[in-house]
Amino acid sequence: MKITLKVNGRIHELDVNPNRTLLEVLREDMDLIGAKCGCQTGDCGACTVIIDGTPILSCLTLAISNEDKEITTVEGLTNDGNLHVIQRKFIDNTAIQCGYCTPGLVMTAKALLDTNPNPTDEQIRDYIRGNICRCTGYTKIVDAIRSAAEELRKQ
């Protein structure tokens, strides 16, 4: 079926079967491989993208269900090759180990800070409860999100 998706501000005309998930279409048809394929069952959060302002699991939504929506992937955060503050803070705080969970965590953090610019550590931990880091570097991840929040508030 012919569908139209708006991803990172660009309109894409695609021909996809209705049974394909948004994650499959992003990665296989659009070469947007930032969102990762982890558990496939909604437990790990590695496939998180932002749709109309809210973090969504792209492995549990059909591509065809997302026409007429604003989809943002981690690739959409950079501006002229410059990393977003959240991405930079993940690097500065060594909040990346193997890196597999990182795009999902960055997108979840973005959604959190867009709605709550000054979260407590408890609120950060609660909000990212659906993003699993199997390197278990959670302390650094919370540090990164907290310092990204501080910098974003200054801007």
Next chain:
Amino acid sequence: MKERFTIPRFDYCAPGSVSDAVRILGKYGKTGSLLAGGTALLVDLKRGDQVPPKMMIDIGGLRALDFVKFNQRNGLRIGALTRLSRLLQSQVVQRHYPAIADAIRGMGTAQVCNMATVGGNLGGGSPCSDLAVPFLVLGARLTLRRHRKERRVAIEDLYIRPYKTCLNANEMLTEIEIPCLKNSGMAFERFGRTAVDLGLAKVAILIRLGADRKCSLFRLAIGTAMKIPKRIENVEKLLTGKTIDATWSHQIAKMLEDEEYVDDWRASSDYRLEICKVLTKRALEKAVIMAEAG
């Protein structure tokens, strides 16, 4: 990607109205499937736990069923396609129905709560539904629509056995109504291993107390620990009309021993019984405080 996680093929439509949706559902019956949030259905299809539908009827975008409304006379009305996160954000729910808010706080991840719908949580018939437990004590009524007809059922009548509800193949859950419950206290308690698991047991209590601490209304519901979410009527009958005292949680605990609990790899039935006793005690304390505060 691993082949076993590929969703099987189906025909697809996204009706623009509820009446279109139920008309198409009526045409396909058992070979049609309603897709709302997708957090349960798509996982089942990926795992091969469910026969793929011939027609997938995507109702996730039907804005007409995405609402939370409240007035003192009719109480709370929730559209079946309201996302869990939206229901939790409702000031009315947080203020007047804290047991519902507490149930959602324990459900899944931020992402899942942004996707999963109230209707999907109930209509899927999962014995682990968190929302069913407060809805049972609050006396929720469900509107079930089919082509050109609708009926209303009490939530007690929804669950028949695990994953089997009273919904016919041509029916769709469209709305949940919860009466306005003045001067009463309510509480929800859950126990699980992690912040995001399905849990082992959930308990909700609704209580109304007179000036003399006489209980004019008492309801107790348990979910996940039993085959289906249900009210514990023996306990309700025993305590309604009595004056509350310190022996209540002990009396309830004794009566809970007569019920049958799920015994599986998540937890033994003996363990679930013990958990239910503890959760009931906690919920009772919370509900009584709220009832006394008015």
